[in-house]
Amino acid sequence: MRFERREQRSLLLLVGAPFAAIVVALALSGILIAIAGAPVLEAYRRILIGAFGSRLSATETLTRATPLMLTGLAAAVAFRARLWNIGAEGQFYLGALAVAAFGSQLLAGLPGPILIPVLLVIGALAGMVLILIPLWLRLRFSVDEVVTSLLMNFIAVLIVSMLVDGILKDPLAFGWPQSQSVADHAMLPKLVSRSRLHIGLAIAVVLAFIIAFVQSRTVFGLQSRAAGLNPQGAVFAGVPLSRTLFKVACLSGGLAGLAGAIEVMGVRGYVTTDLSPGFGYSGIVVAMLANLNPVGVIFAALFTAIMFVGADGMSRSLGIPTYIADVTVALSLLTMVVALFFTQYRVRR
Amino acid sequence: AAPLKVAGIHASPVENAWNSCLHAALQAAAKDGVIEYVFSEGVSGTDYPRAMREYAEQGNKLIIGEAYAVEKEARLVAADYPDTAFVLGSSGNEEGSNFGVFGTWNHDGAYLAGMLAGKMTKSNIVGSVGAIPIPEVNMLINAFAAGVKAVNPDAKHLVAFIGTFFDPPKAREAGLAQIDSGADILFGERIGTADAAKERGIKAVGSLIDYSPRYPETVFANALWGFRPILNAAIADVAAGKPVGKNYTAFGLMKEGGSDIVYVKGAASSEAEAAMEKVRADIKSGAFEVPKTMDEPK
């Protein structure tokens, strides 16, 4: 048996494969649900209800999708240039930390309409700073960035842990290791009242379209793809390799940092070491599900959020272990990468 | 009356001692037919407000849980659901009419256990392993230390924090480190500490629940904390239509029957036990009050 690359892909396959993946993932989690003694079909119905059966669940799904879109974009832009940024989690935290530091005290005096954009930029910059270390190591010492950027995550979380227990610690938090809250007027406006949904969602969607445009239409987009696919060839063609990768890295780290900033300014208000339930890592999942297509990231993030929020709500209403939500998301990821593979390859004897 | 619909939201898995206190009380109440109980565990900070909202929308009348990691957001949720009562473990204050708080004040028991430990130590060094230096944890450890010092002013007290609320192996390592530093009795604010004591054949004190059956030769005393009195008070308020926006902590005090000490008779000398029992009675009668020191213990 061997696999052969397809040069043409039929529309049926492109649509059918991801659909099949979802079906398989749901069937597999169905088995687990049944083992827990819950009615499977009812569980599926509850997943749908849990994900968008009410105003609450719909806004919650969108709220959860927001950071996933941004970290998904961060992974997608980097991976397209073959910059393996596995460090979005750390960049997310540094973005959040920077916003908490500047938004609570230093710049809190600025009026909201100025403060909010300034803080978003600061968050993005913080994310960029963190990714530049692995990038520098790659350009200077040709160190593979998969491992370095992964390791930076743990350093970043430890830095957060140190600061929220140190100079950034909120004296009013009763000894809890958490940062001071950003000023109220630094919080992002809500999209829907009495919900957690904020304009970060709109920011993420707009950014996805901008990035799609940049990648497909601009010189930078073409050059970054060339740099990713064949660095040596790109250099020969005059693509400024370091500069291009630098820009890609800044974009990627910036998006991840922005995700952290937006999560703080849109939802939490302050930073703790459990701010992210793995948004950085899930971003990689999202980017892969989207086949690295920026617009696809919007849908992949929505899909991931629906699966998680839906399954989480289902577990609550059926009284089966909450961990089923993560299991379902993980199964969806695994079946989806396999499905994407079969849209690109066919099996031959 | 129909049982009250109550939801529990646990940030940690319900094995965590503190959550297990809540969980056990809630389960017992459900068994008594007083409430209908549903719960979620291991709910991260990001998901916590959603779980609160979901349970509120599902028609639960009372929501029990912990606001520690989401103090600000939890209050926002409560404001959005004025018809639901929220009674959450918190370091902060109550808010509005439907957001009540409670603390975990089992320091009375810790003080009493300290009195026993102070008399039992041979190396004159005792140790405490805590999670994170938040006021309640500090108060508890300080109370234990005060109990030790009350009967043995020369005793040395070591403190270590493991930086997280639930990591038994880490608590065990911290306990071993203290034994290496000479401690021969450990106060395990966190589960895992007693494992270190057991391994090295020394004694330990448990907190919140009764660890003695689990570590028969090791844990000789426990600073118990019961959630049922708090729960009952909250249920009563909700049933009576009274606002729950108040602080329920006091219901957990020894004086109110919320907390106590259990200890293995004969582990300490009978004089030590007698001295301790006297203070215990004084606390219950209100004649003695254990100092509440919330600063980080040194």
Add this chain to the structure above:
Amino acid sequence: MSTLIDILASAGLWAAILRIATPLIFGTLGALLSERAGVLNLGIEGVMTFGAMIGWLAVYNGVDLWTGILVAACAGALFGALHALLTVTLGLSQHVCGLGVTLFASSFSYYVFRLAVPVAGTPPTIIPFQPLEIPVLSSLPFLGQAVFTQTAPTYLAIAIALVMAYVLFRTPVGLAVRMAGENPHAAEAQGVNPMKVRYGAVIVGSALMAVGGAFLTLSAFNSFFPTMVQGRGWICIALVVFSSWRPGRALFGALLFAFFDAFQLRLQTVVEGVPYQIFLMTPYILSIAALAIMARRARVPQALMQPYRRGER
């Protein structure tokens, strides 16, 4: 200063180092083996979690401790087979699949655990491995307490490190593994099927990872609870790099990390002011530094993370 020396001179510190290092040794060796064959296995964190859970569950249900270890190893091997199916047979992106496996294995562990052991007040326990009394050695002054008070799996971990070093560098199968990680095409051209070798390495490696996890519940502690692996898998990934893919150095790296951890806990009891996070960061920073120094010498397995598809060029 004298307190520092006191800490260093205490047998307890050294015993703790070995104990803390053991799961890391297993995990690092597992990751190392699979990377030597060219497959990065970021599934490690999840595989360790599952090993911790299933090993414990088996013992809790009545099998003996070594069978528990075996059960964990078999479960780890299954996850290894899954990772290999995705990354070797299908040649999918190794880091993405690895993260997927971690996500799946850990949430699946919690799920299984919760179904198998419905909520209890405190974590139910088993009787874990007891320190092994070694005649003469265990009664040596200092050394006896510092080194020879470990449970059997710790000695097993050290032995596996030595065996792996021998196998990788002195036997035909070790050469086949290294060749599969350096240039699978060359392996194929020499009649060694790199797919099979990679499968073998990933499966055995994952089994070792799972045993590392099982050590946590069967020796270091006596019960399982979610999130108990606490990022140890990621540390192993760092240690592989730090060790420049050599089992002997991996052993050293794991001990070094354990030293920082154990030292940090003991230091807390005597000095203040240095945030413990600084200590915990050290191994990561050292690993990155080691990478920067080594990458120059290009001793990284050349085909690491490169899929091999037969008959494709």
Add this chain to the structure above:
Amino acid sequence: MTAPVLEIDGISKRFGDNLANDGISMALAKGEVVALLGENGAGKTTLMNILFGHYVPDAGSIRIDGVELPTGTPRAAIRAGVGMVHQHFSLAANLTVLENIMTGTEKLWRLRSGTTGARRKLLAISERFGLKVDADARLGDLSVGEQQRVEILKALYNDARILILDEPTAVLTNIEAERLFTTLRDMARQGLSLIFISHKLDEVMAAADRIVVLRGGRMVAERKAADTSKAELAELMIGRRVTRPVREPSAPGAVVLEARNVGVRIGGVERLQNVGFSLHAGEVLGIVGVSGNGQAPLARLLSGTLARTSGDLLLYGQPVGNLSVADVVDAGIGRIPEDRNGEGAIGEMAIWENAVLERLPAYASAGLVDRKAAMAFAGAIIEQFDVRGGNPASRTRLLSGGNMQKLILGRNLSQRPRILIAAQPARGLDEGAVVAVHARILEARKAGTAVLLISEDLDEVISLADRIQAIVGGRLSPPVVAEQADARQLGLMMAGDWDNGSEVAHAV
């Protein structure tokens, strides 16, 4: 003739819609040397890969000594005595020579590698066949020629009785190649049977007993070397008569590019020293030399991807600093890189993208790519330069080597460059493609382009260049006029034997 050691019977293999091998049958006798000849993509490598077990054939069978060989397992082929030297080396740079050779040769579960015995055996083989290597050297530290030797030793170590060599000389110089063929003939005399693939007809004529020609996946002819000629072979291969274009005399113009005492140091090693040349408009200046003597740094220096450490470079009479790729392109310098897959094109990108990548500013405004214009440009190249096998939007990797080379030539020459730096422009191409590439280069020369031709192929340089300089150890010899140079003299120059400054002045 004795019974054949190898019989290939009706082998067919399809890749997608592409029938790479179509019912091929051939045989090989003990001690025989057979050359396999064919255009790029004719299916030679595919056939050999099937024989060696890399690919499973769709139909057909292979017998060795009359015994059927299981398909699809290199292991079985090795056991049966087949050894293969791959077109692209399959060696691990981080392992030692001995480790590379020993892989797979022992029982997998032996408790200890028999290193001592293996070293002894390797030494014996290397002495017997005159292939010297250091068994404990790290492979990555060896030169290309030495690596080639390791590849052959690897096959011999496995007691190969049938040795397959896929374009073994593609990366060797003439001298190295000659030495290799002497060794191979020796081996054949000792009873080894050989199949080798080559595009170099001279080699084929000199070394082979028998020649098998493939075209479009089918076997089209089989000839005894004694009964055929280069011209016939070329025609059989391509299906029509081709002749290499000849250089017409021309009058060179002004000096457009001049190097004076240029030096390049990389990692502390002097890769180029005191390099001097002057390149005139309308001439081809050939640089010959044995691989690894500085051709690559020279090409990279002039292509804008390497900076010089000393000396002066004059472009159109003006001294210039270090040139970037953009400077070079702007100055009207076209470049054909040595490694067309690695540098010349980005295989996964579309043809149109590769066409414009090096001159993006011309096809973009305000940072936006003008896709329409770029597509039109790519279409024009495809049209004018007869690039077959793709349209502007198809993946570049799908082009064969020759067609990719035409694309690279096209994107440079359609801009009418004033200077063309061409490094190994015909390497690995089949005769038809070579002719096409050579014709384009001569056309450009006629139109006034100054061509710097860096090549290891003496025939190519002699037929294209007006003047020739040799490169040895990073130094350039003085130029000789092509008409006055013969292979012997060039051979001496390439060995570093030139007379400093005597008869050179008048040669310019």
